[in-house]
């Protein structure tokens with residue numbers, strides 16, 4: 001799909017069909033995530049692949065927003081590996097993970113799947129459920145699957161501010 005059409009077509013899919021996602025398709029998404037840029041190319045992302053029924057059951061304890069998807073990817077960052085800005089010690093791990101997440105959403109859509117970025121989850125419960133070490137921060141969850149035939153964008157999808165409300169020229 002042409003890029004401009006891809007980004008305009010994508011929407012948060014919150015209703016999925018029962019069609020399973022083939023392993024080759026998961027690998028295709030992971031490959032498109034792998035090539036994302038990260039600060040100083042440190043690649044601190046850690047992507048937890050949740051594919052079994054047990055994994056998905058556990059995910060329901062972490063968030064109300066699994067949408068009964070057949071699978072999910074959880075994008076985490078390893079803060080020990082991420083670039084740290086020398087001026088203020090800002091750790092870039094979450095930004096890097098956000099770029100990976102964006103690739104995942106667009107890759108999924110390009111492959112005919114749907115996903116939603118889920119930030120509303122309990123990180124403590126998530127950590128415990130999937131044995132995250134202390135240096136790994138869960139950043140975003142992506143329930144993924146084939147959209148149900150009647151899946152459609154939620155009302156917020158169409159609500160984008162006009163460009164002149166979010167763009168500042170020359171100076172604040």
Ligand SMILES: Cc1cc2nc3c(=O)[nH]c(=O)nc-3n(C[C@H](O)[C@H](O)[C@H](O)COP(=O)(O)O)c2cc1C
Pocket residue numbers: 010011012013065116117118119120121153154156157158
């Ligand atoms: C950082 C972030 C966190 C989000 N968390 C959730 C969430 O927890 N649950 C949910 O249903 N949607 C979540 N969303 C999806 C947004 O609500 C959605 O992207 C936005 O309303 C625009 O709609 P669209 O993706 O269909 O264009 C999140 C999106 C982002 C970028």
